[in-house]
Structure formats: C-alpha cells, structure tokens
Amino acid sequence: MSCTCDTARLVLPSYLDGELAARSRQELEDHFAECPLCSFEAEKSGEWLFNLRNSIQVHNTPPCFLESLEKNLIESLSRIRRARRDFLLQASIWAVIMAIVGSAVIFLADFL
C-alpha cells in the first residue's frame, strides 16, 4: 500500500514522535522521497518539535518545598486572623468611646 499526501499529514505527528510501526514508517519515508511538499512539511515540523522540546526547562523543587509552602501559608492565615481580630477589637473600643463622648456632649449640652 502506498502512502498518499493525506495519509502522510495524518500520521506525521506519530512519525515525529517515533510511534509508527516499522512498515508504516518505511512507507511514509518512501513517500517523502517522492513528494517534496510532504518532505518539506516533515522537515519543518521536526525542526519545530525539536526546538520546542529544547526550549522547555524542567525545574526541580527541593524536597522540603511543599512543607515550607504549607508552613508559610498557615503562618500567613494566622497573621490575617490576628489582624482581623485586632481590627474588630479596636473598632469596638472606638465605638464605646464615641458612645461615651456623645452621651457626655448631649448631657453637658442640657446644662449650657
């Protein structure tokens, strides 16, 4: 069975990934030898894939990274809760002070 241009385009990704069976691979390479358009497309796709794979960088995290991240998140949440509690306490104190001052002003205003 000979390979057509449509078939070549269809199986090109598998060919570039090295996943084609030997017979299909040979048929495709025979087609490339006869078809400059598919040969050019395979060459450019191969170069693009090679460059893409070489541009990907793998970063390894240190083994304690997740433990450190979890610890920092817990500490941050604790700080936020403390800040919110302190804010509510201060707001309550100011509300009481303003109520006392307001009552005193109203009380003194009656005498003036």
Ligand SMILES: [Zn+2]
């Ligand atoms: Zn072709």
